[in-house]
Amino acid sequence: MRQWRWLSMRCAVLLSICLSVSGVSAADLPYGKLLHDTECLTCHKETHYTRQQRLVHSLPELRKRVAYCRDDVGAEWDAAETEEVVQYLNTGYYRF
């Protein structure tokens, strides 16, 4: 099961690379968003990041939380991929 998820994520990533190489706007599909949307929308939606009583109040806290949820869901992201997601969430929602 985990292998399939891993494989489908890799396929999605490959697809986005192909799309960006072929000139379809890569800006619409940032890598961090792709990783996030593949793994992170089963328990909470994006509204979780903008709710009033949110848990995260700084960039280090955001890094910690992303790593925590990543391990919880079993996403096999390396440090660079994890940072892409942190940047995606920070740019799109938290803005520290």
Ligand code: HEC
């Ligand atoms: C297994 C369920 C689950 C999955 C999947 C999950 N999360 Fe979470 N996440 C939680 C829970 C539970 C909280 C804390 C909610 C609370 O205490 O109100 C949370 C909170 C967060 C927060 C803090 C929100 C705030 O209040 O500021 C961030 C950021 C976050 N998750 C990122 C991620 C990312 C990135 C992923 C994908 C790797 C992910 N989550 C996947 C369960 C999950």
